[in-house]
Amino acid sequence: MIERRFPGLRMAGPGPFGAAVLALALLLWARPAAAAGFPSAYVVADVPVDATAQSAVQAREAARLDGERRAFRQLLERLTQKGDWQRLPQPSDDTIVNLIQDFEVKDEHSSSVRYLASYTYRFSPNGVRKLLHEAHLTVTELASKPVVIVPLLRTGDTARLWDDPNPWRAAWGAANGRSGLVPWVLPTGDLADMSVLDAPAAGKPAPEQLQALAQHYGGGDVVVATAAPGGDGLEVTVARYSPDGSADPVTVQVPGAKADTALYAAGVVAAEKALEDKWKQLTFGGGEQESILSVTVPITSAADWGAVRERLSKIPFVRGEQVDLFGHSEVHIRLRVRGSADLLKIGFAQQDLVFTPGQPTATLALKTPVSAAQPASAAPVSAGQ
Structure with a gap:
């Protein structure tokens, strides 16, 4: 998908430094890109x-x-x-x-x-x-950044989140969160999670609570998935919260005569579908027409540029790229892309790339430069991961 071409590549920077930069640029392009995760x-x-x-x-x-x-x-x-x-x-x-x-x-x-x-x-x-x-069908294949699932079980006046038994949480733990348009991760419910969010607060979490959970698990948005069993089945509400705390909840009914393992598993499937449907509404309509996008990529090190390349390789609507200028503080590239400016912004954001439209060139920057990123501690992974 990525075109490793650089005809007309210009080198920024004088003398030995410029030569070293060019040599490094060629080396980076000659090396195989890091294997991207399967879509x-x-x-x-x-x-x-x-x-x-x-x-x-x-x-x-x-x-x-x-x-x-x-x-x-x-x-x-x-x-x-x-x-x-x-x-x-x-x-x-x-x-x-x-x-x-x-x-x-x-x-x-x-x-x-x-x-x-x-x-x-x-x-x-x-x-x-x-x-x-x-078949002349329009396709969406842009996956969301993994969301963090918070399974809240309401039975009568009681709400359960981290405490056991919680068959709703167990159903999420038994499922596979690595697939689909909206992959997800499930918190382990350790002391750190309990200190961030409890059952009463989960109904309307504060922005700082959402950010703490998202950062802890390296995910994107936080989704509170609420299940309420009743006589005719399970009522499932999924609310995907943006970092500012806003959400647009969706409620679905899952029929069933008994609140057993099978019903809760069906509730997880229904919640996943509701999340995907909302995501498709957001990402459809980009169109199939390709265009050339001129972009400036600020960098502070060769590692930054390597990270940008790897992330671009994971975005389905980026069909090719060509380097025009490689400097010590920025890279000028042309991207062959498909989709509207809004879709581009959403897609880049899923790879932690900040896209700012502009004329004659747009800007595409790492949300956090590699040199500024702190060493990542191993986040706990649940049985559902």
């Missing part, structure tokens, strides 16, 4: 399969085919607008298999006639893009 938008996690047949082998094959079909349909619906779902392609089973890059299996159980398991699939981004492009 979470193309991961479909925790697909349950259950099939019965005349033999265990036949049951497993039937379950596998069913899982692949459902996972692929889920992926296509995730990447497209609801109004286009009737026009989604329906490829053969062989085509779907060829689009699966790899998969993971867990919780396998089988008998002589039955097979149960949970599958996580990683689909080929290029292959899926091509299929949807040929």
Whole structure:
């Protein structure tokens, strides 16, 4: 996706320093970029399969085919607008298999006639893009920066957050937060978390509480996911808070006769879908037209430039880049991009890049320069990560 070209590259800075800068620039471009993480938008996690047949082998094959079909349909619906779902392609089973890059299996159980398991699939981004492009469908694949999930359980007048038992929190802990358009992390509920936020405050958290949780887990926004069981199922409300404390809550109903593990798991799926739907509303409409964006990148070290390059490689609407000027304090580049200025700003922000439109050049800066970043302490990771 990234074009490593530098015809016409100009060197800023005189004498030996300029020569050293140019040599470093060429070295950085000659080296392979750091391997970008697999796009979470193309991961479909925790697909349950259950099939019965005349033999265990036949049951497993039937379950596998069913899982692949459902996972692929889920992926296509995730990447497209609801109004286009009737026009989604329906490829053969062989085509779907060829689009699966790899998969993971867990919780396998089988008998002589039955097979149960949970599958996580990683689909080929290029292959899926091509299929949807040929169907003339608009696609969104820009993933949000991971959000921090705060599972709040309300039963009657009681609210539970970090204390046990909390089956709602347990359901999030059993799920996979690394996939989808809105990946998430789950706090461990340690003493530090308890000191930042308690159950009463979770209903309307203060900006400083949100910032503390986000910084602790290296995520983006904080999402308070509230579940309230009732006689007809589970009422789930997800509120994604921006750093200033504003939110636009969404409430969904999850039907069920009993507040058991299965109902809470279904509530997690419903909450994830609500988050993705809101994110799609924000990131759709960028258009397919490509344009050239002239950008100035302030840097304080070669490490800054390396970090910018790596982050650009993870943004799907950046289709190519070319360096025009490499200086000791800034780099001038041209980006080949797709999308509106608003979409660009949102996308860059997911990689902690601050985008400021401007004429004739825009500015793209690291939110925190590498040299100024403090050594990251290992954040605790929950069982759901």
